Amino acid sequence: MTKTKAGPASAAETAAAPEGAAVKREVRTRDPERTRGNILAAATVEFSSRGFAGASIDAIAKRSGANRRMIYHYFGSKRGLWLAVLEAAYERVRTAELRLHLEQLAPEKAMRALVAFTFDSFIGERTFINLLNSENLHQARHLKGSTRIKTMHSPLIGMLQDILDKGVAAGVFRSGIDPAQLWISIAGVSFFYFSNIFTLSVILDRDLMSKKQIAERRAHVVDLILAGIRA
Amino acid sequence: MTKTKAGPASAAETAAAPEGAAVKREVRTRDPERTRGNILAAATVEFSSRGFAGASIDAIAKRSGANRRMIYHYFGSKRGLWLAVLEAAYERVRTAELRLHLEQLAPEKAMRALVAFTFDSFIGERTFINLLNSENLHQARHLKGSTRIKTMHSPLIGMLQDILDKGVAAGVFRSGIDPAQLWISIAGVSFFYFSNIFTLSVILDRDLMSKKQIAERRAHVVDLILAGIRA
Amino acid sequence: MTKTKAGPASAAETAAAPEGAAVKREVRTRDPERTRGNILAAATVEFSSRGFAGASIDAIAKRSGANRRMIYHYFGSKRGLWLAVLEAAYERVRTAELRLHLEQLAPEKAMRALVAFTFDSFIGERTFINLLNSENLHQARHLKGSTRIKTMHSPLIGMLQDILDKGVAAGVFRSGIDPAQLWISIAGVSFFYFSNIFTLSVILDRDLMSKKQIAERRAHVVDLILAGIRA
């Protein structure tokens, strides 16, 4: 993201910009890449914590340390900014998924790892959850128009297919399981827990945010899925 | 628009107001119950389709056919109205759950019925999903203050406990399954599909809203859960 | 315009509101008719002196002494306000025209009076001129939608027809003159002088605003038209 523009002063500046915090720079040099990045980071926080309608351009500008006008310069509109935030979030998730290497593992171990990875990816990260919920509230209006996201296919489904095939061949998994359906289920049992963690905590009268509860949930999820596909 | 003060003919008119539709009455008699109900119905639509921040008091007033001031009269504030909407939604869900009678069924059949019921309860109903997502976006701020909802415990968990116990005794289910965790899983695999149906449809490039896809999902969900708890 | 609402205090209040000036009232009682009127008066000044785009809702609100929000309450939008201003202006002009009684006069005298009246109606009144020019800049977009203005036909054309007929019968006017064309000409020779008075003053290097120049113009206009239709 950072464009090294090789000025003598720039090295120090690009060093540490606390992401998400309001940025105050003494030296206001020109750095479009940085300005754009700051806005995007600020918008991600605001949008994900308040929803699309609840977030305000003003607050985003303030948080990013940039001028309000710059948002329109770089992103055109509130919706344009939202889309950029969404795309960046998807990209981050997909990138993380790509770092997962399960080819060498035995089917059962691989599946355990994949489920656990999916579960863990939601811990301490409401950002993506909230963005997804908001986008679904708007019926994926923005996502539909994004060619960029459409081409970012999740590698997880391909991995699942491979693992399932190997497991079936090894006689440990039952056959006939649609990997896409299974992926939705794995994501679902994890996502729902974190997405609805606040209301569920009230309804069930438990603190689902606690480490203990999360660990229990993790174990349950892995067990349930593994048992669910066993031969 | 024309206002005629309570004539003798008005009694018949107050009878049936189609809930959820914008109400246009020639004769506007005084009918607190009705006014309140109209506002609540209108607010449910607006809140669930636009989220808390996205919904406007004005739009709700217009849709309900009531005066803007009446909203404050009956519900105090936007947040008060939101809470009332939320409570009513929970109540509707709980009431539906109570109509479910699984006691006489064999454990497996009962479990299948319960999973299917949960799944079906989300079909064609984004209202509750959206309300829940919005409430979680706000970290259950309103729910926490509602004594009414806190006492409305879902009967499903109790049912699950019974079914699991019977199944374990009959040797068809494995033991050691936490009914609350299982309930979250059942809800999760169903909820996530419908909650994220728009983004998932784009990402997976399938029309998940189609009857065929929903039927497939339903079968997968029931199978997965049943297999997941089998002895 | 003033709606006498027969409260004991209202009499004093409705007395003298200096039209067009910023209104500051100590007692801020409710008086919709008055608020609406104040806004309309303020908008007329702003719109006519700055054009549609140049006028600002804020300035109109300030000048009217009303809240900015009230403008939207009463007129819906800037364009709605503009239309109301335009309609009121047309109404004032038509009303003035109706006070003209030329039936008893001899044809030549009547025609002189009508031309002079038309000319005089533009003296010291840029309001209507500017509104018309702005509306034409926008291709009569608003006027087209106004049923109210469409029904306000100018009585002048009918009068012209009568005068022409009588003059032809008396042998003082030539026949075959279209009253509508003549009306456009009478209006044109007067309107253009006042509408373009500033640029013409510069180009011709004369102060066309001076009383002397205006008197000369008036004489020329009356003479030209009279000579132009003479038999």
Added chain:
Amino acid sequence: MTKTKAGPASAAETAAAPEGAAVKREVRTRDPERTRGNILAAATVEFSSRGFAGASIDAIAKRSGANRRMIYHYFGSKRGLWLAVLEAAYERVRTAELRLHLEQLAPEKAMRALVAFTFDSFIGERTFINLLNSENLHQARHLKGSTRIKTMHSPLIGMLQDILDKGVAAGVFRSGIDPAQLWISIAGVSFFYFSNIFTLSVILDRDLMSKKQIAERRAHVVDLILAGIRA
């Protein structure tokens, strides 16, 4: 968008830029005359169709294909640009007037030609009309400061004087007519028709833009003026 520094092919390209159209060039060479001209053409369109306040520097920049900054480079400010547009418009009109040669014609024929020429000069050209109206809205603020325009006296008034003198000498025109007043009248009966063509069409319920109506108007105007000055 791609910027290629002055290649050998660029010479041919700078030849003919269709004035008034948005310019898209692959090769963007340095051509001050052209850039200035493009801006001026774009500004003429924007200003004349939206008025001074309604036009935006941004839109002009976009339409001209030039950089926003260039406008300030060449014209200093929005007002400076407006003045340049106004001056160019006047120049075009004056140049057209100079091409009119009436010296050889008999007084009546010459006068007819002059009136018809004036009338025709407004057909299909709202540009100048709108610019004049806007400038008058601002009380000729910019025109007053333009030494250039002040020296561009309309040759028409001189021509009128000559024709009137010849006509009086020949006994066909009455004496004592001020050529400046007559010029204003000739312009007025023509200008007003076209300037207010939209509102008049609505009010009179006729399509004054139609060829038939314009022809009728032209005949009326010529006849009226000729009759108006006849001896």
Added chain:
DNA sequence: TATGAATGAGTCTTCATTCAT
């Protein structure tokens, strides 16, 4: 109970203009 009038702070967005390169 019910209503429309009224408010001030807020919304997103665009304005003309200047700065650094």
Added chain:
DNA sequence: GATGAATGAAGACTCATTCAT
């Protein structure tokens, strides 16, 4: 000569809420 980045003020319009009747 030419460009894109950056700015603060202003644009129209909507917000949730309260007041007077």
